[in-house]
Amino acid sequence: MTDGTDTGPALYPAFRAVALAVPGARALVGYDGTEATYADLLAGVDAAVGELAARLGPRDVLGLAVDDPFTFLSLYLAAARLGLVTVLLDSRLSAPERTHHAARFDVSWLALDRQPASGRGGFTLRETDDAEHHRARAATGYAPGDWVVHCTSGSTGEPKGIVMSQAAIAARVRLWGGELELTPADVVLCPLPLAHCHGIDVLTLPTLLAGASVVFARPGRLTGRGLARRIEDSAVTLMSGLPVLYQLLTDAQQVPPSWARSLRTVISGSAPLGPDLQERFHQRFGVPLRQVYGLSEIGVICFDKAHTGHGSIGTPIAGVEWRLAPAPDGTGGEDLHELHVRGPALARGYYRDPEASAEMFEDGWLRTRDLVRADPGGWYVRGRLSGFINVAGHKVGPLEIEAALRGCPGVLDSAVVGVPDPEQTERVAALLVTDDRFDLAEVRRLLAERLLSPQLPQRYAYVPAIPRTPLGKTDYTAVRRIMHAQEGSSQ
Structure with missing residues (x-):
């Protein structure tokens, strides 16, 4: 297991310290409204540690394809405790897609939701086809310290695997958590899959390491009225999601502004936020909608904490180094630059994809491939080079x-x-x-x-x-x- 050098405790010790300090506090609320305390979640993690240790060896790679939040987090933190290389897979993948991803990233064991679900979901472990072949490839494909792989699709649709150490994950959680200024009194809404960086790194882990509560809403099954009701009933204080989420809320009929009275921070990310939607949301509900910008390869890069608005992504957060490279010819005026970033939260590259790694990672810097206008009061993304x-x-x-x-x-x-x-x-x-x-x-x-x-x-x-x-x-x-x-x- 990586030791999280210069980033504070690694994830499992950090979570365990919080759980032991506030065992009776509510840690999470599942999709169906089922609550779990920190003591419940710690017990789930420790039980998963025992089961994974009994079945998986040091050469194995775990594919985590679980939907239930309690089960996902139990396995995720257990894998952190054991230092198992863990590939985060979308639980909505079809069986053939799951098989393809498992082969692509040399997964030897899959963790799946138990069917039918009982209690807090539960999981089953299934050895993959050609598991021994995958173990042999993983031994040469993964490097010491590799821990989590986030899957993202390239321009061809072929999945790429962003490989990160536990130290990098701990750094991005610590840096972003500092920006959010979370306290144990906060209630955070997570309307995104935990297999996605926005769901796990931006929302859930900072919440749990602050001793706060995270409320989950199932992605893809949200209506504006239903979402507003869940936020109001749970007294959510902070939420983050894609612009389409705020479009749902803004367009929803008969949703009064009172649903937002508990909110102190509302964030949009993972896709460009139009200034018109940003303004309409603010006017209707009286809550500023702030934009965050980042990439799965490094986590959050910029945050409009001061609410510049007008589509601004704000400025880089603490702990992220940046440089502005000249934009390629013909891609805009002199005020546009390609943004390069680096820092302790940076991934090491893509799994077995040297060409993609060379294109994005250069001498310790991440080339975002995004063109930005860096105004003193706030930065603006003007497009991706590939787009x-x-x-x-x-x-x-x-x-x-x-x-x-x-x-x-x-x-x-x-x-x-x-x-x-x-x-x-x-x-x-x-x-x-x-x-x-x-x-x-x-x-x-x-x-x-x-x-x-x-x-x-x-x-x-x-x-x-x-x-x-x-x-x-x-x-x-x-x-x-x-x-x-x-x-x-x-x-």
Whole structure:
């Protein structure tokens, strides 16, 4: 097990110290409302330690594909105690997808929810096919100190594994927890999967190590009214989620501002937050909506703690070193730079993917591949290098166009991509969700006032809802498919 040098105690000792100090305090509330104290969770962790130690050896890699929060955390912290390399898998993966991920990351044992669930869920351990082969590969693929692997999809859809030490996880939790200023009196809402960095590193671990309570809401099954009721009933003081979550709340009918009276901090992250939604949320509920920016490779990078607003990501948090590299030619004006960061929370690279590692990790720095405008009062992300649209040599970022579209009457949501154009490399194409107020001529007039000529969409198509990933991010691959299918009917 890694020793967490310069980051404070490693995760299990840190959690155990909190649990022994406040054993009767509420640690978590599950999806169904079942509560668990710190003593309950510590007992669950220690029981999982015993079961994992009895079945897994030092050459094994654990695939954690569990949905129930109590069970997930019991296994996660048990793996921390034992120093087992642990791959966090989305519990919603199909069996073939789970098999593919297990083979990709040399998982020899899978932890799954017990079916049917009983009590606080429980788990089963299943040895994978070709487990001995995976053990042999893991021995050369993983390095000493490797502990957790976060799975993320690349541009081809092939999963990449972000490999982190326990020291790196402890550092990101400590640094971000300091920004949140959590106390044992806080109640934190987690509406994201624990297999995702936002769910485990940004929300759950800082809460537990502060002796506070975390309330879980099942991702993908939320309505605005139901979410508001859960926040009000649980007296939630801090919440964080994707912009689509705040769209649900803002658009929900008959949701009074009183649901937000217990909240002291509301955060949006994991996808760009449009200034229009940020302002509408604040106006309707009276609570500032602050944006956080980070990558799974290093955790939180920037936080708009002072609430600059207007889509700002704030400035880098303590413990994150940064540098602004020149933007590639054609990707914007002199005020745009590619952001590079480093610090104790940085991952070591991607599992068995030297090309992707070389592209993102450079001499101890992480190349975010994001272009930012670093104003003194707050920074702004203007797009990812891979997402820029080449319009006759002009590199156009879609985020600014999407924000401008959402600010037009009748446009409820938008997604912007580049589509092939034989005359100028690519055209800007906009996929819109609209209502009765929408008038294309008026939208074009407003965009002409707000955007430069190369940024103006040349194709429009319409859908009832923008396609999203299971996490809630815009699914740009699906957007491109829709634009291609509607080629003949677009305006």
